[in-house]
Amino acid sequence: MTKPLLTVEGLVKRYGEHTVLNGLDLTVREGEVVVIVGPSGCGKSTLLRCINALEPIQSGAVRLEVAPISRESRDLPALRQKVGMVFQSYELFPHLTVLDNVTLAPRKAQKRPRAEAEREALALLERVGLADRARDYPRQLSGGQKQRVAIVRALVMHPQVLLFDEVTAALDPEMVREVLDVLLDLARQGRTMLIVTIEMNFARAVADRVIFLDGGTIVEEAPPEEFFDHPKTPRAQKFLNTFTFDAVKRPHPSSLADPTT
Amino acid sequence: MSIAVLRDYLPLFARSALLTVRLGALGILLAVLVGVLCSAAQYFRLPVLQQLSAVYIELSRNTPLLVQLFFLYYGLPKLGIRTDPAVCGVAGLAFLGGSYMAEAFRSGLEAVDRVQLESALSLGLTNAQAMGSVILPQALSISMPALVANVIFLLKETSVFSAVSLMDLMFTAKDLIGLHYNTVESLTLLVVFYLLILLPISILGSLVERRLRYAGSGT
Amino acid sequence: MPDLGLEVLLKGRNLARLLGGLWVALRISLLSVAISIPAGILLGVVMTWKNPVTQALSRLYLEIIRIMPQLVLLFLVFFGTTRVFGWDLSGELSSVIVFTLWGTAEMGDLVRGALVSIPPHQYESAAALGLTERQTFFCVVLPQTVRRLIPLSINLITRMIKTTSLVLMIGVVEVLKVAQQIIEANRMSSPNAAFGVYLTVFMLYFLACWPISLLARRLEELWR
Secondary structure, three states, X not given: OOOEEEEEEEEEEEEOOXXXXXXXXXXXXXXXXXXXXXXXXXXXXXXXXXXXXXXXXXXEEEEEOOEEOOOOOOOHHHHHHOEEEEOOOOOOOOOOOHHHHHHHHHHHOOOOOHHHHHHHHHHHHHHXXXXXXXXXXXXXXXXXXXXXXXXXXXXOOOOOEEEEEOOOOOOOHHHHHHHHHHHHHHHHOOOOEEEEOOOHHHHHHHOOEEEEEEOOEEEEEEOHHHHHHOOOXXXXXXXXXXXXXXXXXXXXXOHHHOOOO | OOHHHHHHHHHHHHHHHHHHHHHHHHHHHHHHHHHHHHHHHHHOOOOOHHHHHXXXXXXXXXXXXXXXXXXXXXXXXXXXXXXXXXHHHHHHHHHHHHHHHHHHHHHHHHHOOHHHHHHXXXXXXXXXXXXXHHHHHHHXXXXXXXXXXXXXXXXXXXXXXXXXXXXXXXXXXXXXXHHHOOHHHHHHHHHHHHHHHHHHHHHHHHHHHHHHHHHOOOO | OOOOOXXXXXXXXXXXXXXXXXXXXXXXXXXXXXXXXXXXXXXXXXHOOOOHHHHHHHHHXXXXXXXOOHHHHHHHHHHHHHHHHOOOOOHHHHHHHHHHHHHHHHHHHHHHHHHHOOOHHHHHHHHHOOOXXXXXXXXXXXXXXHHHHHHHHHHHHHHHHHHHHHHHHHOOOOHHHHHHHHHHHOOOOOOOXXXXXXXXXXXXXXXXXXXXXXXXXXXXXHHO
């Protein structure tokens, strides 16, 4: 088994009186794809934000290999460079072109030469099918294209682990696929990823391990086939049931409604 | 209207217009500085400074420049702080304008979603890099129309400078009306010179606003 | 404790005279606002008409009034009308005329802005519900416009009050003028009166404007 890359230990996050994460433990190993699912408000997005130290936490620790990631870490920017994060709302920088969006952090944070950063950026954009949009501004792109650029912007930093926070939730249905395909491609390359998603079929396809989060703790943790086909806990069963529908069609006298004919 | 009178008065008005522009520009520059400091105190929620700037903004926005100038020019010397008219004019304009500039910057900063800052930080940029490369460029272009409007507003406000015996356009106009009763010529030149100062900036302002309206949709 | 010259205000009827001066300024502003608001609403509605003539005229009026410092407008009306038309307008009447012209322009622009800011799909969804044009205006557009407008028009009152300080410059005896007179009359007994009295005037203006500003902000937050 590969070594643990990202470790979360006893993470507690409260907003005032409201406890969002209640002593959560989680380990992501190198090359592993972990998918987090759960009802809205279960704390799955907050977990990703805490891993990247975007939120102050009340207790617990987050570590990348052995280095603690916290808001007090002196080398927090350097640690964040190793943790790529993609947001639901893309958060491209609207005043910069696609290429500048992608190369801003390599140039400023990693002090890489512009030519080298641009070469890699263009290669990555090519890989997601957007090389021809490098000079465009974000407002000229569709939602799916923006999200692919945001993924490239994270990749160009050579992160050790990638965090995806409901990256398809803001997209029109027909654009979801193009973004999920990029994620599948990354999984195939053996990248370490922690993915929060509401796309259950995608989760089943991409995950090495599914984590079901509810009420600020991990309720169930299993390989995808096991989790989706035979959820053990009642809460997971109830959650998965919200994705299935019972037929309500009434029998119709006309043969047109009969699919067997 | 007499052309000869206009020609006689022209240099007098030109000289006072220059004074208006010079003191106005200086005061506006200082106002921008005060505005930047105040909005930074509020954006980063700096303790004490945040409250101080809030009090200052209320005082400045709820009192007229003329009253501020009277206090600076006639009141302060009684405490031993003697100031000459030009310093008073510039200081008064900075005191008044600082709060308006602060509000313009603040609304620009607030219009940039905090997630933009987070996404810059999550890429590993430092706070300073994120502010400099991501937040400020966006905030500034959003604030630009308000900033230009403030510049016009403050230049117009300089018209009360004559109250602290600065020889600006109003001073010259009133002086000449009192001296020679050439009211029509004086008022004409007064209007012409204010237009010369204000019209270019006003046109610039509407250009900026139009450009922003076309550029500003979607992220 | 240095002599701040505040004791002058306690002498005789000085404080009452100062407040009387403030009332002159407030009276001018309130009168001007009272005329400006209905006139501005009318102007704002006219400005949304698609007629090119009314559009050009209202635009011209707005631009002329807005680009000039209010003090220049005061000079034009106060000195200019005497000379050109032979009218002898009092300072107070000139002030009301100028501030009403200015207030109407500002209010008109606010009203126009509020009216055009109602998104088109509001009209469309009202139409889809089967409302008539009249019903749409009175039940859908007007309530939203009014909510946007009330805080802005309240702000216009504070701007008007602050602007009224200018009437000193055309010889109206208002609070600053009274302050000058008090300081002058007590030059021997209270040499430092200028500090205390002008500070008092400053605070009087603040106390007149601040509550109104707070109210406007509160309403804005409430109705956002």
